Amino acid sequence: MKNAFSDDLVNRRKFLFDSGRLVVMLSSFSLLAGACTSNDAGENRLADLVIEQGKIVLDLNESRYRALNTIGSGLKIEITRQAKPLIVTRVSETRIAAFSSQCTHAGYEVLLPEQGILACSSGHGGAFDLEGRVVNGPARSNLPSYETQLIDNRVHIAYSFR
Numbered sequence: 001m002k003n004a005f006s007d008d009l010v011n012r013r014k015f016l017f018d019s020g021r022l023v024v025m026l027s028s029f030s031l032l033a034g035a036c037t038s039n040d041a042g043e044n045r046l047a048d049l050v051i052e053q054g055k056i057v058l059d060l061n062e063s064r065y066r067a068l069n070t071i072g073s074g075l076k077i078e079i080t081r082q083a084k085p086l087i088v089t090r091v092s093e094t095r096i097a098a099f100s101s102q103c104t105h106a107g108y109e110v111l112l113p114e115q116g117i118l119a120c121s122s123g124h125g126g127a128f129d130l131e132g133r134v135v136n137g138p139a140r141s142n143l144p145s146y147e148t149q150l151i152d153n154r155v156h157i158a159y160s161f162r
């Protein structure tokens with residue numbers, strides 16, 4: 001004959017054991033998910049980029065950067081998941097500029113150049129030139145820029161990784 005008390009005890013033990021396993025499984029999954037996220041950030045962004053001596057290097061012979069061979073053109077380069085992308089523009093035969101795409105007025109993203117002007121996506125009217133300097137308010141400050149060098153059709157950008 002079955003004992004209701006001992007059955008209840010067995011069920012409780014089984015429930016606690018299963019709950020414990022579930023907690024362990026969920027913790028393991030979240031640790032794994034966290035590792036993937038941080039790994040992805042590195043692989044999808046930084047591993048994609050060539051870094052030499054702490055600088056981002058874009059080889060303009062590569063098809064993904066070829067737009068920068070045309071004066072007046074620009075590209076957006078994603079550096080991390082968190083930050084808005086970097087804008088890189090071809091200013092002249094010898095000059096490439098690199099600056100933040102985050103508008104200095106209210107933080108909206110700045111669009112790629114059209115006829116030498118980069119409009120802010122906010123619709124507030126802000127606009128910048130190919131060097132990221134304000135040409136139309138309400139933005140009052142230039143876009144934060146990074147030093148660049150163009151050597152043998154490769155752009156070296158002194159981006160500050162934090």
Ligand code: FES
Nearest residue numbers: 103105106120126
């Ligand atoms: S956020 Fe760019 S002009 Fe307002």
